[in-house]
Amino acid sequence: QVQLLESGGGSVQAGGSLRLSCAASKYTISIGWFLQSPGQEGEGVAALDSDSSTTYADSVKGRFTISKDNDKNTLYLQIYSLKPEDTAIYYCAASPVRWPERRRLSQDVYRDWGQGTQVTVSS
Secondary structure, eight states, X not given: OOOEEEEOOEEEETTOOEEEXXXXXXXXXXXXXXXXXXXXXXXXXXXXOTTOOEEEOGGGTTTEEEEEETTTTEEEEEEOSOOGGGOEEEEEEXXXXXXXXXXXXXXXXXXXXXXXXXXXXXX
């Protein structure tokens, strides 16, 4: 079991940037970011594994960057060029095991979830 706490969300103008953080109570093998919105419930947007490999949804490549600080057990999601359609609740999720890259944006591979942080982008 791992506790996850997201922060860094807020209201921003389209074209702006945000950095989301996810503080974990302990080290996790695999971790990722998901979003929940009326149009994209539970969509995986970015994932990072223990080998430092990254996985991104096609819709966010070039704008979203996932990273982590192992010493702080903290995951980050840097978002540039925010669009109104990025408006959602963003959740981080963790798995105690490694998964193939093709599975890392699927909700069902993760067992621990944070409460989410709201991102609102105005046009």
